[in-house]
Structures are given as C-alpha cells and as structure tokens.
Amino acid sequence: MSETNTKSKRLKHKEDLRRKILEVAKELFLKHGYDSISIRKIADKIGISPTTIYLYYQDKSDVIYALHQEGFKMLATQFAVLRNVEEPFERLKAMGKSYIEFAMENRDFYELMFIMREPIEFVNKNYACEWEEGGAAFEALLVTVADCKAKGYFKQADLHAMSLYVWATIHGICSLKLQGHLDHVVNAHFPEKEQQLSLEKAFDTLVLNLKSIQ
Amino acid sequence: MSETNTKSKRLKHKEDLRRKILEVAKELFLKHGYDSISIRKIADKIGISPTTIYLYYQDKSDVIYALHQEGFKMLATQFAVLRNVEEPFERLKAMGKSYIEFAMENRDFYELMFIMREPIEFVNKNYACEWEEGGAAFEALLVTVADCKAKGYFKQADLHAMSLYVWATIHGICSLKLQGHLDHVVNAHFPEKEQQLSLEKAFDTLVLNLKSIQ
DNA sequence: AAATATAATTAACAGTGTTAATATTTTAAA
DNA sequence: TTTAAAATATTAACACTGTTAATTATATTT
Numbered sequence: 001m002s003e004t005n006t007k008s009k010r011l012k013h014k015e016d017l018r019r020k021i022l023e024v025a026k027e028l029f030l031k032h033g034y035d036s037i038s039i040r041k042i043a044d045k046i047g048i049s050p051t052t053i054y055l056y057y058q059d060k061s062d063v064i065y066a067l068h069q070e071g072f073k074m075l076a077t078q079f080a081v082l083r084n085v086e087e088p089f090e091r092l093k094a095m096g097k098s099y100i101e102f103a104m105e106n107r108d109f110y111e112l113m114f115i116m117r118e119p120i121e122f123v124n125k126n127y128a129c130e131w132e133e134g135g136a137a138f139e140a141l142l143v144t145v146a147d148c149k150a151k152g153y154f155k156q157a158d159l160h161a162m163s164l165y166v167w168a169t170i171h172g173i174c175s176l177k178l179q180g181h182l183d184h185v186v187n188a189h190f191p192e193k194e195q196q197l198s199l200e201k202a203f204d205t206l207v208l209n210l211k212s213i214q
Numbered sequence: 215m216s217e218t219n220t221k222s223k224r225l226k227h228k229e230d231l232r233r234k235i236l237e238v239a240k241e242l243f244l245k246h247g248y249d250s251i252s253i254r255k256i257a258d259k260i261g262i263s264p265t266t267i268y269l270y271y272q273d274k275s276d277v278i279y280a281l282h283q284e285g286f287k288m289l290a291t292q293f294a295v296l297r298n299v300e301e302p303f304e305r306l307k308a309m310g311k312s313y314i315e316f317a318m319e320n321r322d323f324y325e326l327m328f329i330m331r332e333p334i335e336f337v338n339k340n341y342a343c344e345w346e347e348g349g350a351a352f353e354a355l356l357v358t359v360a361d362c363k364a365k366g367y368f369k370q371a372d373l374h375a376m377s378l379y380v381w382a383t384i385h386g387i388c389s390l391k392l393q394g395h396l397d398h399v400v401n402a403h404f405p406e407k408e409q410q411l412s413l414e415k416a417f418d419t420l421v422l423n424l425k426s427i428q
Numbered sequence: 429a430a431a432t433a434t435a436a437t438t439a440a441c442a443g444t445g446t447t448a449a450t451a452t453t454t455t456a457a458a
Numbered sequence: 459t460t461t462a463a464a465a466t467a468t469t470a471a472c473a474c475t476g477t478t479a480a481t482t483a484t485a486t487t488t
Contacts, residue, residue: 014435039476049437051477060476115329120394131398138399157422160404161415164387164396165423168416169379172386180334182378184345185352190374201375202382208371209379212427228466253445263468265446274445 018056020046022066029067033108034116037064061122064112068119071109072133075102079140088147089214093207095144096170100203103174115175141167153214166206173202232270234260236280243281247322248330251278275336278326282333285323286347289316293354302361303428307421309358310384314417317388329389355381367428380420387416 024045028037043050057063085091103110123131145163176182186198238259242251257264271277299305317324337345359377390396400412
C-alpha cells in the first residue's frame with residue numbers, strides 16, 4: 001500500500017517538475033522570444049541546477065519540441081470549431097483566414113511550428129511516422145479540399161497537389177510577413193494605401209484564383 | 215606622389231582583408247552551414263585576432279549581411295537571362311522554376327535571403343529604403359506580371375496583390391521543403407508514387423490556377 | 429541501521445559575441 | 459632623421475551558451 005503510495009508520489013513529483021520546466025520555458029519564450037530560452041535561465045527561474053533539467057528532458061531540443069507540440073494543440077483547438085461550417089469552400093476559406101490569424105497572433109509559436117528547422121527535425125528523428133498532431137492538421141485540410149472536389153470544385157486539380165498548394169501559399173504569405181521580408185518590398189513597390197492591406201489582398205487573390213478553377 | 219601612393223596601398227589592403235574575411239565566412243557557410251560561421255573561426259582561419267574583424271565589419275550581423283547581398287547578386291544573375299523570354303506568361307513560369315531551382319541548389323543562401331530574420335532586419339535598420347538588390351528582384355516579378363496583364367492575363371486581379379501572391383506561393387513551397395516541414399506530411403498523406411514529385415505538382419497546380427484566371 | 433536506488437549538485441569543457449585597454453606598426457610633421 | 463600622431467592589431471576580460479562526468483545528498487528498500 002504505502003509502497004505504491006510513495007511510488008506514485010514520486011511519479012507525481014517527476015511529472016510536476018517536468019511540467020514546471022516546460023511552463024518556465026514557455027514563459028521565457030512568450031516574453032522575450034525563442035532566443036531567450038536557455039537551460040540555465042529556466043533552471044535559475046525554478047531554483048534548480050541547470051543539469052537537473054537533463055533528468056527530465058534529454059536535451060534542449062526536447063524542451064523546444066514540447067513547446068512545439070503545445071503550439072500544434074492550440075492550432076487544432078482553433079481549427080476544431082470550423083468543422084461546423086458545412087459548405088466546403090466556405091470552410092476552406094475560413095481555415096485559411098484562421099491559419100493567418102493564428103500566425104499573426106502567435107508569431108513565436110508559428111515560427112517554432114512552421115519555420116524553424118530544429119523542432120521538426122527532432123520530430124523526424126524521434127517520432128518518425130507517428131506524429132499525430134502534425135498529421136491531423138494537414139488531414140483537416142485534405143478532407144476539406146476533398147469535400148470541395150466532391151461538390152464540384154477543383155475538378156482539374158489533384159487532391160494532394162491542391163492541398164499542398166493551398167498550404168504553401170498561405171504559409172508563404174505568413175512566413176514572409178512574420179520574418180520581416182515584406183516590409184521593404186511593400187514600402188518600395190506598393191501604392192501607399194495598399195501597404196496596410198497587402199496580406200489581405202494576397203489572400204483575396206488566392207480565393208479569386210480558387211474560385212475561377214472551380 | 216608617394217603620399218597618395220601609400221594611401222591607396224593602405225586602402226587596397228583594407229579592402230583585401232575585408233574581402234578575405236567575407237571569403238572565409240562564405241567558405242565556412244557553404245561547407246558546414248550557417249551555424250558554423252563564427253567570428254573566432256574566421257579569425258583563426260585567416261590567422262588574425264578575432265577583434266580585428268571588428269575593424270572591418272561593425273559586428274557579426276554585418277558579415278552575414280554581406281553574404282546575404284552575395285546571394286541576391288547570384289539570383290539576379292540567374293534571373294537576368296530570362297529577360298530574353300518574350301511571351302510574358304512563359305517568362306513568369308520560367309521565373310518560378312528558376313526561383314525554385316535556386317532555392318534547392320543554394321539551400322543555405324536561400325535560408326539567409328528569404329527565411330532568416332537577422333539579415334533582413336539588418337537591411338531594414340541600416341539601409342531602410344535604398345536596398346537595390348532586394349528591390350530589383352521583386353521589380354522583375356512585378357514587370358513580368360504587368361506584361362502578362364497587358365497581354366490579357368489576370369484581368370480581374372490587382373497587379374501588386376497578384377505579384378505578391380505568386381511570390382508567396384513559390385516561397386511557401388520552397389521554404390516548407392527546405393526547412394524539413396514537408397517530409398512528414400508527404401510521407402504520411404501522399405500516395406507512394408507522388409511523394410518524390412510533390413514539389414513539382416504543387417508548382418503545376420499554381421500554373422494551372424494562373425492559366426484558368428487569364 | 430545498512431545498503432541501494434534515485435535525484436540533484438558542483439566543477440569542468442569547449443564554445444559564443446563583444447568591449448576596453450594596451451601594444452604595435454605605419455604615416456605625417458618638425 | 460627623429461618625433462608626434464594616427465591607424466591597425468592584439469591581449470585580457472566579461473558574460474553568456476549547452477552539455478558531460480564525477481560527486482554529494484536524499485529517499486526507499488532490505
């Protein structure tokens with residue numbers, strides 16, 4: 001009895017500290033960005049030694065990966081609501097807008113999830129094929145595009161190519177914006193009054209294009 | 215006489231060492247990637263003290279920016295040939311393929327030019343509006359899209375929105391691929407025989423879409 | 429109470445960019 | 459030619475980084 005009691009107590013403590021480490025990492029991440037996450041800072045904030053962290057995570061990449069996972073759970077939650085949009089093309093548009101919103105409101109998370117190499121390489125190495133969270137996100141898009149095709153949209157296009165294309169376009173818009181690659185180009189080449197709306201206009205162009213191949 | 219002589223000699227030496235630093239930085243960059251560029255390693259390889267580099271570049275970002283500029287010159291050279299393609303839609307397609315080629319053959323440069331934050335932030339801070347190399351690249355795209363419109367393509371679409379949209383799509387394809395975000399998704403959701411060609415198929419979908427709104 | 433796991437720590441390694449103070453070399457003036 | 463000044467380069471130091479091996483402290487079990 002008391003044996004299993006102490007065992008479960010210890011297990012709980014292990015889980016608590018593991019969560020605490022992640023929590024502090026997230027705090028640093030959200031306050032001062034990715035570069036301010038350091039094993040030593042996390043340890044300092046909790047009041048433990050830096051090396052203790054290595055008893056709970058295999059290395060820094062592992063901590064980063066845990067944050068990466070959190071991001072995908074957040075996105076999944078946001079997407080879940082859209083299953084209620086019946087008309088598939090409307091749902092596709094809403095997914096696009098929702099994705100852009102997520103990127104703009106969670107810049108650091110977006111960078112971690114879809115731009116940086118480190119976390120996804122950790123997935124590819126350690127989780128190979130069984131990465132639920134990532135698979136689910138693309139699956140949602142795939143299903144919606146399939147629904148569109150079933151209703152007569154995108155007749156000429158291939159399902160997989162079309163899905164990848166839509167994702168790539170919206171990711172392209174988000175990543176250029178977030179990483180600061182649009183500022184100069186937009187300032188130099190866009191008419192004054194269009195500068196603020198450049199993102200929206202690029203998205204509208206995608207929608208326009210999608211409509212015309214229906 | 216001898217005064218201007220020694221002056222120009224000194225100036226030449228300054229330029230030589232400045233170039234040498236960049237050359238070694240590039241060597242490290244191409245051999246072992248971005249992360250292996252370090253002020254200390256560069257200095258070691260040349261046989262000077264690390265601090266000497268700060269007499270030729272204001273900081274590490276400045277060295278990185280110089281590499282960034284080299285990349286844009288490479289891309290401009292590659293694009294220059296395409297001015298000879300008369301038919302504007304053909305030219306647009308060729309630009310797209312050429313851009314993807316550049317990205318795949320110069321992965322590290324592409325990351326530096328279009329994905330990383332640091333170098334473009336250096337541009338935005340230090341060069342503000344007068345960044346020729348970057349402006350020229352987008353200008354080339356803008357002109358081609360304008361030529362397309364003049365020939366009756368993309369009638370409904372706005373010139374600037376359309377250009378940004380095309381860039382974003384192709385950048386999206388390249389960046390997802392280069393940063394390793396396609397591997398898992400393609401393995402999990404694409405039919406076996408389509409996996410190798412996923413990039414090409416996404417590009418073809420773009421072309422298909424562009425055709426149908428002409 | 430002694431032996432054994434488990435957990436956490438200290439010390440150390442091998443790096444990083446960057447700055448201030450110092451030394452060396454080259455150029456200009458007396 | 460010698461001296462003052464300017465330009466160039468270096469050393470030493472600061473404040474960091476992730477990570478490992480060896481050691482100590484704390485629980486748990488015999």
